[in-house]
Amino acid sequence: MHHLTGRRVASAFRTARRAVFAGLLLGSALTAFAQTATPVGVWQTVDDHTGQPKALVQITEGSDGTLSGKVIKGLGPTDQPGRRCTACTDERKDQPILGMTIIDGMKKTDDGWDGGHILDPENGKTYRCKMHVEDGGQKLVVRGYIGVSLLGRSQTWSRQQ
Missing domain, CATH: 2.40.128.520 (Lipocalin)
Known part of the structure; x- marks a missing residue:
């Protein structure tokens, strides 16, 4: 039972890490877009x-x-x-x-x-x-x-x- 809980925690950690990474990529893309928006x-x-x-x-x-x-x-x-x-x-x-x-x-x-x-x-x-x-x-x-x-x-x- 203890072993299954550990797997669930590890899986949840990997899912959270992927979500954070995806959020960082999206944030970087939005920042890059905002920086390219120019008055020219x-x-x-x-x-x-x-x-x-x-x-x-x-x-x-x-x-x-x-x-x-x-x-x-x-x-x-x-x-x-x-x-x-x-x-x-x-x-x-x-x-x-x-x-x-x-x-x-x-x-x-x-x-x-x-x-x-x-x-x-x-x-x-x-x-x-x-x-x-x-x-x-x-x-x-x-x-x-x-x-x-x-x-x-x-x-x-x-x-x-």
Whole structure:
């Protein structure tokens, strides 16, 4: 009787060990997938007031590993070809919004990308920026803020194919 109990314990131990190993493999696979989800690509932005599509922004990675994003297409009824950033106060003043870099200096962190800036061409203001991907890399949550991240606003952009 004692011998059968020992076999059952050994069998239960092997089953538990297999389950732990399978869990570790699955966890490693999910972590690897999360690390490959990147903001690099084309994203559809939204208008804060209407919630309608506003522009397409292409995010690229530079040779130094930082990310930047530029407007590659205007969308919606308010977009006019040749529209310029009249509210900008830096070197982008009166420059065409189409082709303009509005995100720069984003660096990889443990939970996303941070340390960069984002320009709102509507008001010409530049904000600190952080972002992270969600939904298997199909959504990009972009937060512009002044000072601390709590004082700002977020938008969720959709990846375009």
